[in-house]
Structures are given as structure tokens and as C-alpha cells.
Amino acid sequence: MPQMNKGGKFIFGKSVIQPDGAVQIPAQAIQEYQITTEGRVYLFTGSKVTGGFCVTRKGLLEPSKLGHILTENPDLLHYTAAPGVFLRYKGRSYCWTTITNDGKIALSKNMMDFLELAPGNALLSIRSSDIAFTMGVKGPLLEKAQNYEGEIPIF
Numbered sequence: 022m023p024q025m026n027k028g029g030k031f032i033f034g035k036s037v038i039q040p041d042g043a044v045q046i047p048a049q050a051i052q053e054y055q056i057t058t059e060g061r062v063y064l065f066t067g068s069k070v071t072g073g074f075c076v077t078r079k080g081l082l083e084p085s086k087l088g089h090i091l092t093e094n095p096d097l098l099h100y101t102a103a104p105g106v107f108l109r110y111k112g113r114s115y116c117w118t119t120i121t122n123d124g125k126i127a128l129s130k131n132m133m134d135f136l137e138l139a140p141g142n143a144l145l146s147i148r149s150s151d152i153a154f155t156m157g158v159k160g161p162l163l164e165k166a167q168n169y170e171g172e173i174p175i176f
């Protein structure tokens with residue numbers, strides 16, 4: 022797992038959005054966040070700089086200082102909102118979707134349109150916090166990754 026610069030963010034790898042919208046989460050992110058254990062994940066919009074989306078699960082989000090996102094949005098908390106439909110809350114948008122045991126999520130055309138993503142985009146998987154990781158699509162960190170001389174695994 023490379024670190025782009027001293028003291029910088031750790032990178033798990035790059036995940037390319039497949040023509041059918043499938044995205045393979047890097048193995049180290051799966052393990053570190055135990056992201057497949059619940060069979061469902063929450064996606065939320067990334068920063069303006071990095072774009073893409075962040076990934077977490079109920080067991081990480083609910084007990085955290087950001088747990089109010091779920092308690093104030095019971096359709097997310099109880100998975101009663103339609104999967105892949107983003108709900109706006111305090112400046113970001115959130116949805117839930119399923120994740121396979123081997124760490125694949127599927128982005129529908131509507132999800133990709135909402136996130137301004139497309140098949141073929143390479144998402145840089147970045148350790149963000151102990152609650153979520155980011156699948157970023159643009160910005161300075163992605164530019165650094167393109168010029169990185171070491172190996173960044175591709176999924």
C-alpha cells in the first residue's frame with residue numbers, strides 16, 4: 022500500500038469501473054474496514070476536490086460521532102430507501118447498496134450519473150478515517166498517483 026508522500030494518505034489501490042458498473046474494492050480496504058461483513062454498505066459523495074464516493078458500513082458509522090446521519094435518516098438506517106438512491110443530508114448525499122462477499126459493488130447508471138462517474142474511470146482507494154475510505158476520481162492525489170514510480174495495485 023503506497024503512501025504518495027511523507028505523512029500523506031495511504032492508497033489501497035485503483036479500482037476500474039467495469040462496463041456493467043461493477044467496482045472491486047481493494048483487498049486491503051476490505052480487510053481493514055471489514056467492509057463485506059454486513060452484505061451492505063453506505064456510499065456517500067466525496068469531497069469537491071477528490072470527487073467519487075466514500076464507503077462505510079453500519080457497524081462503523083452508527084456507533085461513531087457521525088451516527089446521527091443514520092438516526093436522522095431512518096430510511097438509510099433500516100435500508101428502507103431504495104438501494105442506490107441518494108438522499109441529501111447536511112451537504113452530502115448518502116445511499117446504501119449491496120456488497121458481495123468478495124468485495125464487489127455495482128454502480129447503476131443512475132448512481133454513476135449522480136456521482137459524475139463512468140465505466141472506465143479509475144477510482145483511487147484512499148484511507149480516509151477509521152469510519153470510511155474514499156474512492157476518488159480526481160484531484161491532486163490522483164495526479165500524484167499517476168506519476169508515482171512504485172506499484173499501485175489495480176482491481
